[in-house]
Amino acid sequence: MRKTMSAAVLAMGLVGFAGAAEAKGCIKGAVVGGIAGHAVGHTFAGAAAGCALGRHQANKRQRTRDEAVQPAAR
Template sequence: MRKMIAGTVLAVGLAGFAGAAEAKGCIKGAVVGGIAGHAVGHTFAGAAAGCALGRHQANKRQRDRDATAQPAPR
């Protein structure tokens, strides 16, 4: 029990030093993928795939916004 508590405290402490992650699209995709994966017995695989797909879609939307926001070259 002490090892588990010490490991948890260490993990939480080290998580504070991690850099900020870009989670745009990932969280929503992970939730949807986790639910869909749970229906077929692969919750974590669904969440991972949903995160990747959500991140991809967020990047694509951002590229589209950037392309329309910049004036056309002369």
């Protein structure tokens, strides 16, 4: 019980230091990754990996959109 409470207090303290994050792609990826991870017993690891993958895909889509717009602007 003491370890759980310590971990919760530490996590809540670290939330205060977190800066503004862009969640584009992360939330949907975290949900999908969390569900897939839960199926194999690793919910939080799946959510973290899903968030990273979702963010990567969102960045890739944004680069593609930016490249498509730039030639038209010239």
